Amino acid sequence: MHFSPGTEDCPLPFDPFKSCTVPRPIGWISTISKTGVPNLAPFSQWQNITYDPPIVMFSADQHVDGRRKDTVINAEETGFFVWNMATYALREKVNISAQPVARGVDEFELAGLGKLPCIDAPGPRVAESPCHFECRYLNTLRFPGTTRVSDADVVFGQVVRIHIDDDVLLPSGKLDILRIRPLARLGYYDYTSVTEIFDMRIPNADGTELAGLEGRPQRAR
Numbered sequence: 001m002h003f004s005p006g007t008e009d010c011p012l013p014f015d016p017f018k019s020c021t022v023p024r025p026i027g028w029i030s031t032i033s034k035t036g037v038p039n040l041a042p043f044s045q046w047q048n049i050t051y052d053p054p055i056v057m058f059s060a061d062q063h064v065d066g067r068r069k070d071t072v073i074n075a076e077e078t079g080f081f082v083w084n085m086a087t088y089a090l091r092e093k094v095n096i097s098a099q100p101v102a103r104g105v106d107e108f109e110l111a112g113l114g115k116l117p118c119i120d121a122p123g124p125r126v127a128e129s130p131c132h133f134e135c136r137y138l139n140t141l142r143f144p145g146t147t148r149v150s151d152a153d154v155v156f157g158q159v160v161r162i163h164i165d166d167d168v169l170l171p172s173g174k175l176d177i178l179r180i181r182p183l184a185r186l187g188y189y190d191y192t193s194v195t196e197i198f199d200m201r202i203p204n205a206d207g208t209e210l211a212g213l214e215g216r217p218q219r220a221r
Contacts, residue, residue: 006146018044019187026086026183027058028094029073032106032123038115039070040097040107040126042086044185045154051212054159056083058143059152063100066148075137075155080121084133088181088193093128120160128169130180134161198205 001011010016027046031039045059060069075081086094096111108115114127121134127174135157170176181193202209 014188015076015164016055016187019190023184023192024186026094026185027056028086028097028126028129029058029075030082030084030085030108031071031080032078033046033074034077037104038106038108038124039074040084040111040113041069041071042094042098043071043142046083049156051215053137054133056133056159057154057156058083059154061145061149062151064149065187066151067125069152072140072155074123075157076140078122079137080118080123081135081137081155081157082118082121082125083133083135085180086183088183090126090128091183091191091193094183096206105141106183112199120169125163130165131175132163133159134163136160137203142170 003010005015005017008038011053011102021116024044025046029041029043029046033039043058043060047057049055050109051192063067071081071219093111097107097113099107099108100112101110107113108124109128111155115124116127116132118125118132118134120136125132131221138156138158140156141154143154145151166177168180174204177194184192184194186192202213
């Protein structure tokens with residue numbers, strides 16, 4: 001089967017688009033308003049852009065009434081946002097923080113989550129999360145949609161500080177991903193978590209390429 005999105009009706013009962021680009025890591029983003037109210041929300045359009053310097057992005061659709069998301073507004077007004085790793089153990093808390101609530105509601109309190117202070121960012125991070133990125137806001141690209149809901153703000157930031165819980169580090173210095181079980185989105189109402197890892201290496205890759213794949217940019221400089 002095939003169809004043209006936007007000009008033809010999908011021949012399936014559920015649109016497959018979001019379930020093809022999978023799994024998508026969760027951008028569990030915490031911010032704080034200019035008036036000091038913390039905010040926390042998950043976004044399934046989240047990704048790293050490059051690694052030296054580390055740049056990340058998340059995309060936020062609008063509320064059904066056309067309002068922009070508090071996360072975007074707060075990042076733009078304060079100059080920072082924080083990524084908190086969403087895990088299988090925290091899945092219910094992540095889901096609670098996804099609720100559409102009035103501006104000024106603290107989703108940390110709504111979901112029963114603790115707060116840890118940041119060093120560079122003005123807002124808090126999720127105490128129960130094992131990994132955090134403090135991100136300095138760079139810019140927003142706005143893409144108009146066909147409805148008010150599908151208007152999208154794509155927010156970019158540079159990671160200026162990384163926090164890792166020592167308990168999720170292996171003796172090798174790598175993250176213990178199988179212990180963390182990062183949460184990912186599959187489309188529809190479906191999610192998954194990482195429960196299996198296998199190793200593959202690119203044949204004939206040179207040292208610079210390997211340095212990037214290994215997360216050792218200093219070797220490539």
